[in-house]
Each structure stands twice: as structure tokens, then as C-alpha cells.
Amino acid sequence: MSSTHSQSAGWGQKVIGVARWLRRDLRACLSLGFLLFLVGVAVFATVIAPHSPTAQNVNNMLLPPSGAHWLGTDDLGRDVLSRLIHGAPATLYASFLAVSIACLIGIPVGLIAGFVGGWLDDAISRVVDTLLSFPAIVLAIGVTGALGIGLTNGMISVGIVFAPQLARLVRAQTLIVKQELYVDAARCFGASTARIIIQHIVPNAIQPVIVQVTLLLAASLLAEASLSFLGLGVQPPQPSWGAMLARAYNYLEIAPEQMYAPGFAILLTALSFNALGESLRVALDPTMKHR
């Protein structure tokens, strides 16, 4: 089966495989490129940004773009471009934190529910259904309220909200793989449960999960923006794209252009995550190769 094949395939071949894929799929190439660029911006933010993101100047409020400020200044005279750049690390951190939490909770739960089955599966599925019946952001607001306002707490709550989706997906995949012959074969040979899960179920169930994780990265990004917009996200002085949009809302009539820079940043990043996810889905699913 493909799992045992890829395990013995060696890293060199994997890298070549990835390179070939990128050359074929323009969309994957562009989106991955943009994301890597973003990571670079986030890591080197302090070096790249032309000004400090927090340096205020009440005499230069809401200026249009100029030589000194390529994207103008905001309501406290701060350089918009620098804030945008320094918002990148918070944004990326937010998405990855939320998705990590979702994986940390959702994947094991899904694996256990699918593998063990029986009443445990029923109970878990019931709880998962309950959580899924909440509109996501409503639950996030509730959990944030319980944990306290802040970026980390907000993202933990988003992670908790996304965990059931992952759990359900992983459970479904586990059920499918469980029925494959080779699992029975392994059991006949006396392999322990843990071994079966790690060596056989996870590698085969993982592919749709990888796709889902990429899509969840985009969703987390949008969730962070929404929470910050509602005042439940990032705290000063850390800039965040969602909070920049929230501030722009108050100046919609006075300075409508304030909302474009952070909005585009969010859009491009979410788009890249999504595009990457779609490309991965196509690449990893053998039956879709000829579409």
C-alpha cells in the first residue's frame, strides 16, 4: 500500500516529488511562495519596517500615502505599512496557535472515537454534534469570555471551536481505514493497538486531515480578524490586522481608505492558505489527478 511505500521512500525522493508538484501546479507555487514570503516578513519585521509600529505623532494623524509613509498614517499618526508588517507575526501566530489546539484536541479524540467504537464513540459523537451545532463564532465569543480577552485566549477558543470538525473528519477516516484488510492482517500478527494506530491508521487517514488543516488556517485567520473586530482579540500595543480593521470602522466617513491595507493583507493570506489547501487536495487524492 502507499503508506509502506512512502515510508521507505526516503527524504530525497520526497523533496523531488514536492519540487515537481510545485512546477506543475502554478497555484500551489504562488500560494506557497506568498506564505513563505509572509513568514519572512514576520521573522524580519523589525528589520524591514520603515518605522516603529507604535511611534505616535498626533500632528500627523490620518495622512494619505506619501514618500515618508507609503501607506499613510493611522488615527494616532502611526505608519500604516510598519503596522501591517508588524501585524504579520501576530496573525501567523494566531492562526497556527488555533490550528494547533484544534489538532491537539480533535485528532486524538477522532482517532479514539473511530478506533474504539461502541458507546465511547456514541458519547463522543454526541458531544461533537453538540459543539458543531453552535455557530462557530458564538461559541468562540463564549469561550473567550470565560478565558479572558486577549489574542492567545481568543485563539485557544477558536481552536476549541474547530476541534470538533477535525475530530469528525479523523473519526470518519479512521472508520474507513479500520475496515481495510491490512489492519486486520496486522492484528492477526499480534500488533498492539497503539502500533496499529500509529503505523497504519494515521498515515492513511492523514491526507484529508492535512488538507483540512490548511483550510482551517485560513478560517482561523478570519476568525481572529472577526474577534479582534468585536474587541475580543489582540491587546495594545501589538498590532493585528483585524484590530486595524476594527479601528478603520470608526473612521469610515472620515478616512475610508484606512480599511484597505489590512483587509487586503487578510484576504491575500487567507487566499493563499485556501489555495494551498486546494492544491494539496488535488495532489494527494489520486482519483482527482485527471481533473
Add this chain to the structure above:
Amino acid sequence: MLQIAPVVVLATFVVFGLMHLVPGDPAVTLAGDYATAQRIEEIRHAYGFDRPLLVQYWSWLSGALQFDLGKSLQSSELVSSMIAHRFPNTLIVVVMALLLSMAIGVPFGILAATRSGGRLDAAITSISSLGVALPNFWLALILVATLSLGMGLFPATGSVSVSKSWFEAMHHATLPAIALAAGGIAEVTRQLRSALVEVLSSQFVRTLHAKGLSPLAILWKHGLKNVSVNLLTVLGLLVNRMLGATVVIEAVFAIPGMGSLVVHGAVAKDFPVVQGVVLTMVILVVVTNLLVDLLYTMLDPRVGRE
């Protein structure tokens, strides 16, 4: 029926637990500007906040089962009448958004599927990716700045009750519906396209084509009927998602709907309001899913047999 009850009850318990986990004191809020230590204690006792949590929950639940959702802590208004009042404002936006999603998403999906692999397909797929990645409140801000404040075509904010004027109500709901629908259009297009492509390239359909059946007939008789199941799934998903997204949209457009009710209630720790609204939303989602499941079995007998 039996299946949804535990889910709904569990949901309300989760919310109840969450609200009470929050550090902070509703009694202080209720005392407001006139807080003194003594007054806060009096209020705490008068509202029963000093009772054990489970007792408070049971008291709410038993009331809810008799359709009494209690009174708002903030304004003493009946929660059930608050919801009844605000629900139509949310409903009109969500329904318009759903209709928009279908009206644009279905033709897009069909076009993309029938011209699969071509340039139109690529264009439509790209646009739908955009729709999913777009922060819907950003779209809302842009719509307000351009179509409303800029060109004056639509009112910027607020909502008008349907009972007053159908036209006015829809006029106010248009921009919010568009903002909500962006993601919906994308989702419908994408799901429909992939499901339709799968059907159209199946052996069965290819045989029909070879036999000389017109593409339109194939599309209608075999294509759409088969993918109606997928459409229903998407609808159910969209209802859930839109009820959530409406929270932010209502904030941008200052619509007095369920979304803004739950945000204000959560922020002010108005327990009865939050629990009432969440209960309503959860029931809506669960009932929608039930209906979807029901329609599944009607449309596709194979599903029922699983």
C-alpha cells in the same frame, strides 16, 4: 426527535457553564453607577446569584421547557419577546443571503462543471476561492463605504421591520445579505461543481451521452437530481455558518438582530439573554439539519438504506 433533545440540552448546559466560568459579577453590573458593597449583596440575593450553579441552571431549564426564558437582567424585558422581536431582522438577512447564494452559486457551479478544465471554469473557481477567503465584515465595510455612503444607493445601517414595509425591509437588508452571501456563493459553487463533475464524468452518464441524449437532458435528469443531496448538505452548512457570521455583520450594519443580542448579552453577562439566544440558534441549526436529512431520504432512497 429523541436525538436532538440531548444535543440541545447539552448545548445550553455548555453555554450556562461558560457564562458562569467567567470571572466577574453580574450583580455589580446591575448596581451600575450606584454600587455600594451593601447594594451589590442585596442584588445578588434578590436575583439568586448566590444559589449553587446547578440549582440556577435547573431553574432556567425548567422555565425554558415551559417556554419561559426569563427576563433580561439588563432591561427586565422578557427574553422570549426580545428574541421574537429581533429574530425577523436576522432572518430576513440570512434568507436573502441564502437565496443569493443559490441564485448565483448554482448557475456558476453548473457552468464551471460543464466547462470543466476550461478557462471559464478556472475563472469561476478563482472567484469562488476569493469568496471563501474574503473577510465578510471587510466586504461589508467596502459595501457601506462605496454603495451607501459614497453613492447613496442603500441605507448604511439599521433595519426596518417587515411588518412596516416589505420594500424598505429588503432595501435595508440588501447590503448585509450581500456581505453574508459572498462566502455562501463560493461554497455552493464549489460543492456543486465538484459533485456535478463527478457525476458527469461517470461511466453511466458517458454511456447516455454516447447513446445520443442531449447534454441538457443529461444535466437535468441525471446530473442535478443526483447532486441535490450535495446542495442540501451545503444549505445546512450555510445556515449554521451564516447564523454565526451574522454576529459580525450585524455589528457593522448596526442591525438589531440575534447576533448583536448575543454579543451584547455575553459582554454584559446577561445570562438569560445569552442562553435564550443560543438555545434558539442551536434549535434552528439542529432542525435545519433534521430537515436536510429528511429531504435526503426522500430524494435519494439509497441514503436511507445505510
Add this chain to the structure above:
Amino acid sequence: MDKNEQPANLLAGLEGQALDRRQVMALIAGAASAAGLLGSGSAQAQETPRKGGVLKVATPTNPSSLDPMTGRSGYDHVQLYTMFDTLFEWDYQALTPKPGLVKAWKFPDPKTLVMDLEPGITFHDGSPCDAAAVKFNLDRFRGDARSNIKSDLASLDAVDVTGPLQVTLKLKAPDTSLVLVLSDRAGMMFSPTAAKSQGADSDRKPVGAGPWKFVSWTDNEKVVVTRYDKYWRPNRPYLDGIEFAIITDTNTGLRSVVTGQNQFAHALAPQQKVIIDRTKNLKGMATPTLFVHLFFLNYGRAPFNDARVRQAMNFAIDRDAFNKATQGGIGEPANTLLPKAHWAHEGSLENAYRYDPAYARKLLAEAGHKDGLEINIIAWNDQRSVQRQEILLEQMGKAGFRLKFQQFAVADATAQFFGADKKGDAYLAAWTGRPDPSLTLQLMFAKDSYFNAGKADPAPGRAEAQQESIAVEASADRKKAFSKMQKIVVEQSLTVPIVVQYDLQALHEKVQGYQPNLLGKPKFETVWLKP
């Protein structure tokens, strides 16, 4: 260092001279607003008010209750004043006490207040507003389980009816603040007949003696009142009715006036003045209020139990820049808790603090914090508050204060700082003002008051001055006591006032006769509509 930053020494050098920059600007601002007020006044002097029309008002908050006794928010007054007349009223500009339902009053001795009511006043349900009704109300406010305002009348011992229209109040201790207290909630007379029959429904079925009577209240949407034909003041009110549209978001509220949906909006954000100014048929008014942005300090424990650290806070804020950035330049930098227009404002303290980060650093070093100090601040999570937090972070950072904010929703934040948990060293919030200044000073600084987080009273002489201010009756005498108290507060830096927020109101050109008041809660009894 930004080249636009003024060296602090320049301002310090000007102190003590006849008029420094701030004073000149204050004069100009005062003249401008006076001109604005005069402008509207003189325009109305030329036209006669006419009766008729319904005024549509965009107001930002839903009332917490329409029963004065059970409400808890300072913003309810906008609706309450339309339906409830108060025993005493105040001068719009300076808030000095005036007759209301009470036409004359006197303090025969410091512990007795005798009030004579106007004759012929009836409640909206027809029952008379006489001495018996007043007694019923005051007893109800003091004794009812649902009353939030018991503390307002804490000094009352007994209420006696000494004539059909005369009420005598016996006090436990001298309390001249009672007069202005009775211009607020505690003076809003509710019909006894209605109160008795309604019980807990009184929150939603108000029956007062004001110019308009209650029609309906749809939560978070509308409050509607209509003319009371038997209002006791002749020829009033001019307006047939008022419809309050509750629009929480001020951007939306102003837009509704721009589009003509509503004709009056108040409590707008100062940044919105730009929009009003560029809209043709709108007039804007920015007038002072009692609303002061400030830091509450917990000086019952470190670090603020050291007066030098408190002082340093006050010297670490550039109030002018703060005013410019967050108040659109409209507000009034504040060193005390009362605005300039208030009768008890202490002029000599207007420049007590200046922006001097170097001096602040020196004070911190003296107090043992050579490398600066980190303080935890409880704050609100709405965007305007975040903006205030950001600017203070920058300014105070230069003085060695490292601010760390913990955000909560407004209601929560208050509970966190003042409640059992006592979180945070300081609370960035606001004081909404009280009808009598002694209440403000008492509620904020008395040892066991709820709003004194640290439950400490480090200022010698404060409590005595407090007693003095309510023992004497004449405004001039009370002002002396308030002067003493405010000086003590400033010396000890018990609080950190930042700016007085001005109320920005937007009026459609049809709205005539409106007079803003210092309390910041619009009253409409002089308003009439041009056809």
C-alpha cells in the same frame, strides 16, 4: 524623539505668569462655545417658539429602567427627564441649584430642610403631586427592596408632611448636598397611585409629573413619549412628542441625522465633528460635561500607596496631545474632577500638572523605581478605549511607566477593579459625574466607598473638609470647602484626571431653542421645531 514634541520646560517656565498657553486656549474655547450658545440663543430670540411636531432623537443607550428608583445608569436621565420633573432643578451652565417642583426652600437649621411645593401639579395619571406624594416617594426610595438610590438619601432621618404643600426633611447630620441630590433620581417624583398598583412593573411603566408622558418602550429600539396636556408650567412643552431611537453605534446615530431619519443626536464621538461640519443642514454643538476620563488608583497597596508614584503618573501624561488625538481637540485637559464651567471648579489648580516625563522619572527614582515601573491597568475593550490606551502607553512609556493592560467589557472591568478580586493597580475609566460635587468627592475618596478600591484614606484633612462642604448652605461657603478638598486631592494625587469629555450634539436646522447643559444629559423642555 519627535521634533514636534514641545520641551516640557517651556510650559513649566510659563507657569505663574498671567496667562499661559493653556489658559489662552481655554479662553478661546470658552468664548467659542459661549458664542455657539449665544448664537443659537440670539437666533431664537428673533423667532417665537411654536407648538407642535415630534422630535426624533438618536440616543446611544437603552435605558436600564424607566423607574428612577431602580435604574443604574447615568444615561437613563435623557429619557427620565422628559417624564419626571424633579424637586429641584439646576442652572444649565454651571449647575447651581434652582427651584423645580419645589418653589422655595430653606434650612431653618443645618439638620432640617423645609420644602414648599408649587400648587396645581398633577401626575400623568391625574393624581396630585402634593406633600403626601413627595413623602411617599422619599420613603419608597429609602425603603423599597428594589431601590438603587438608598445611599443618595442616607442622611435622611424622617420625612414629615407639615402642610398640604409643605414637606419637612429631618436629617441625621447636616447635609446641604441634599438639594442637588434631589435634582437627580432621588428627586424624580413617581405617582404613588401608579407605584402602588404596579409593583415591579414600574420599571417599564413610568408615571411622573414631567412635560411628556410615557407611550412605549421597545428595548434597544425606541422610547416614545407624548405631550402631557396638564403639565404644570404654562405653555410648555412646545413639542407634541419625542421619539428616542436607540442606536448604540454613534457612527450609525449620526448617519441617521445626516439622512434626516432623526433630527437630534448626542453623545457622539468627538471625531465625528468633522462630519457634522461638512454636512449642510446640520449644526454641531460641543459643550462641556461632567464626564472625566481618568485613572482610578488603588492606593491601598504598592505601588500606588507611595504618593510620589501617584504624582509621577500625573506628570507623565501629555493631556493636550491626548485631547487632540482622542477628543479631536474638543475636550478640556483636566487636572481636577470638575470642568471649568462648574460653579465649584477650582481655578488655581488648572495647571497643577504639566507633561514632564523627566520629572516623573525623578519621582519614580526617589520612590525606589530607578528603572521605571510596570503597572497593571484594567481597561475597556471597545475601540475608542483601545485608542486611549495606545496613546497613554506611548506617552507614559517615556516617563518610565511600562503599562500592561488587561481588557474587559465595561461592566466586568468595574467589577474586576473594585470588587472582591481587586485586580490591577489602576483602572482606566471615567467618572460620569454626580449632581452634587460632594458626592463625587465622597464616592471616590471616602475610605469605605465602593469606588475607593484600596479602601484607604491617606489624605489628612480630607474627611473634615468633606463634612464642611455639606454643613454649610451658601454656594460661596461650600465652594471654599470644595476648594480645600480639591487641593488635598491634587497634593496627594489621589486620582489621575486626564480630560473632560465634551458632549458632541448634532442638530438638524429645524431644531430650535435647544440649550445644552453641563450635566451632559440633554433636556428638551425649551426645544421647538421649525415647520
